[in-house]
Amino acid sequence: MDASLIMSLRRKPIVLHLQFFVIGLALATVSLHAEPDREKQDCRRQLSFLYEAIQAHYKRYQRYPNWLSDLVPEFLANPKTLICPRARSLGIRGPEADGILRTVYSDPKTSYSYERCIGALERDIWKGAPITYAEYKDAQIKRVGSVVPIVRCPNHGVHLNLSHSGIIYESGLYWEELHSAQISSKELDPEHLFAAKKEKEPPPPNILTQPLATLLPEEEDQRPPMKKRN
Numbered sequence: 001m002d003a004s005l006i007m008s009l010r011r012k013p014i015v016l017h018l019q020f021f022v023i024g025l026a027l028a029t030v031s032l033h034a035e036p037d038r039e040k041q042d043c044r045r046q047l048s049f050l051y052e053a054i055q056a057h058y059k060r061y062q063r064y065p066n067w068l069s070d071l072v073p074e075f076l077a078n079p080k081t082l083i084c085p086r087a088r089s090l091g092i093r094g095p096e097a098d099g100i101l102r103t104v105y106s107d108p109k110t111s112y113s114y115e116r117c118i119g120a121l122e123r124d125i126w127k128g129a130p131i132t133y134a135e136y137k138d139a140q141i142k143r144v145g146s147v148v149p150i151v152r153c154p155n156h157g158v159h160l161n162l163s164h165s166g167i168i169y170e171s172g173l174y175w176e177e178l179h180s181a182q183i184s185s186k187e188l189d190p191e192h193l194f195a196a197k198k199e200k201e202p203p204p205p206n207i208l209t210q211p212l213a214t215l216l217p218e219e220e221d222q223r224p225p226m227k228k229r230n
Contacts, residue, residue, distance in 0.1 A: 039085040040156045046081050047162040050112070050151055055166075064134065066118045068151070069109035082110035086155040104133060104152075113152040126190040128197060137164075139193040144179055 050068065053075040057065050065071055072079045080088075087093065093111050103119035116134040140148045146165035153160040158170045171178050176185040186192055 035089075036086065036156065039089065040160070042085040043153055043156065043160060044168055046084070047112075047151060047153070047160060047168050048166075049076070049081050051162055051166045054150065064116055064150075067107045067110075068112060068114045069107050072109075079109065082112065084111045084153050084155050087111035087153075090155070092155075111153070111155070113154070115149050115152060121190055126194070128190075128194060131190065131194060131197075136190060136193070139190075140188050143188060143193070144183060147179070149175055 050071070053071045054064065056075045057063075057071060068082055069079075072082070076082070083093075088111075093108070103122060104113040104115055104117055106119055107114060107117070114133075116137040118132050118134060120130040120132055121136060137148055137150070141164060147163050147167070149161040150164050151162040152175075154173075159173065159175065161169050161171055161175050163169065169178075174185065176188050
């Protein structure tokens with residue numbers, strides 16, 4: 001047998017193995033990308049289910065739920081709907097990214113942020129009298145309409161936003177930036193939306209100028225009564 005033919009036959013198994021390896025690697029790469037995409041689509045479906053449940057709650061009680069977990073079991077039979085598929089596969093519950101406000105994620109039974117919960121705004125973004133996130137969202141709706149998110153998910157490289165009108169759209173950490181052509185982000189901050197309310201609050205007492213007698217509680221006279229002279 002010709003020597004070149006023998007060498008060619010010996011090389012073929014190596015070439016075939018390399019081809020199978022490349023094909024396998026390509027399939028694995030496609031699979032890695034397909035899984036998050038599938039979880040993202042499943043998450044979108046879950047957000048639609050959440051919207052229907054929230055609307056049913058509002059129709060019955062004429063108010064939004066205080067927390068997402070309040071929907072179970074009356075309006076949401078399966079509690080797993082409260083957990084994003086991506087978060088479930090990664091074994092996480094709350095947000096991992098820095099800068100995400102924690103109050104909207106404080107419901108331990110869901111991985112989603114409920115943007116109109118009854119929790120109060122954090123002190124680092126609002127230093128006035130306590131205001132709930134529900135009040136904050138209502139104030140934002142008056143400025144930009146029902147595009148304001150009611151539920152958000154941060155687990156897909158982007159944020160999935162479920163708006164008050166039921167539309168699901170993607171954004172970065174700050175959804176407000178999508179509407180910068182219409183209104184600046186600062187105009188949607190609590191400091192701007194509730195500026196009038198903050199001005200009406202009485203200022204705290206100035207202990208440097210206020211008389212000491214007005215700052216200390218009055219003490220009762222503990223001395224025994226004096227006897228009257230005859």
